[in-house]
Amino acid sequence: MGNFAATLATLLVNGVAYGMMLFLISVGLTITLGVMRVINLAHCAFAMIGGYFALVFATRFGLHFFIVVPLAVVATMVVGYVLERTLYRWVYAASELGQVLMTIGLTFILISVVNLMFGGTLQRVPIPEMLVGNIQIGQLHITIYRVFLLVASATVALALWLGLERTDFGARLRAAVDNKKMAACVGIDVARLFSFTFAIGCGLAALGGVLGAEIVPLEPYYGLKYLILVLIVVSVGGLGSLGGSLLSALLLGVIDTLGRYYLHELGGFVLYIFVLLLLLVRPQGLLGRA
Numbered sequence: 441m442g443n444f445a446a447t448l449a450t451l452l453v454n455g456v457a458y459g460m461m462l463f464l465i466s467v468g469l470t471i472t473l474g475v476m477r478v479i480n481l482a483h484c485a486f487a488m489i490g491g492y493f494a495l496v497f498a499t500r501f502g503l504h505f506f507i508v509v510p511l512a513v514v515a516t517m518v519v520g521y522v523l524e525r526t527l528y529r530w531v532y533a534a535s536e537l538g539q540v541l542m543t544i545g546l547t548f549i550l551i552s553v554v555n556l557m558f559g560g561t562l563q564r565v566p567i568p569e570m571l572v573g574n575i576q577i578g579q580l581h582i583t584i585y586r587v588f589l590l591v592a593s594a595t596v597a598l599a600l601w602l603g604l605e606r607t608d609f610g611a612r613l614r615a616a617v618d619n620k621k622m623a624a625c626v627g628i629d630v631a632r633l634f635s636f637t638f639a640i641g642c643g644l645a646a647l648g649g650v651l652g653a654e655i656v657p658l659e660p661y662y663g664l665k666y667l668i669l670v671l672i673v674v675s676v677g678g679l680g681s682l683g684g685s686l687l688s689a690l691l692l693g694v695i696d697t698l699g700r701y702y703l704h705e706l707g708g709f710v711l712y713i714f715v716l717l718l719l720l721v722r723p724q725g726l727l728g729r730a
Contacts, residue, residue, distance in 0.1 A: 459693020490646020520642025678725030
């Protein structure tokens with residue numbers, strides 16, 4: 441394998457891993473925005489919360505990484521569930537502009553809390569030795585952690601699709617979204633169902649924040665800094681489309697990685713140019729409905 445081909449293959453693997461991390465974070469917003477019809481601009485803040493939960497469990501309690509990850513996800517889901525049952529009840533009743541203002545305000549509050557507790561320095565969640573290092577195949581060098589991230593993300597994507605498309609929970613959720621009153625008439629507790637769905641979305645964001653901390657370090661402004669990327673993934677994929685979000689995240693991850701390497705003078709502009717052209721052609725996104 442020549443140097444160019446090895447470099448390209450390495451960049452593609454890194455881009456796919458980055459895209460899968462974006463998918464993990466954004467898929468929760470796909471559910472809440474595209475399925476529940478709630479504009480939750482505090483979504484990335486839940487990814488940040490999950491990352492800092494993992495940091496505390498790992499550094500202050502000395503727990504192993506594979507114990508830290510589920511604990512951080514569950515803790516974030518509890519926070520999301522409590523906020524959904526209290527604060528977000530007002531958000532649901534607000535207009536679209538009200539939802540934007542209230543959730544972005546919540547993001548600033550969470551940023552201030554994190555900055556007060558952890559300071560403004562970049563943080564990374566410690567990973568075990570088994571995930572450190574590279575896999576070398578000829579001239580191709582692949583980071584072990586990125587391979588792990590790919591496998592974990594693909595597993596979550598498959599489980600999420602099965603959960604929403606092949607289970608009673610998914611059928612109830614789709615029914616509640618299509619017609620809340622009719623769903624309530626057949627015995628579905630719509631409020632409780634939406635609470636659990638919102639908590640699951642927060643947990644998925646937390647999972648992306650924890651697993652992606654090795655690529656995207658934790659910081660107080662995490663919730664705002666990466667919000668645009670997450671919104672782009674959801675918009676390009678198509679509102680409410682899990683497959684669209686997955687495809688969008690992979691495309692954006694690869695394009696951003698290749699663009700920054702081969703066209704480093706333009707930096708991140710390559711990604712935004714691609715998004716602009718795509719949405720001009722398909723305003724509904726890749727797999728969204730017209």
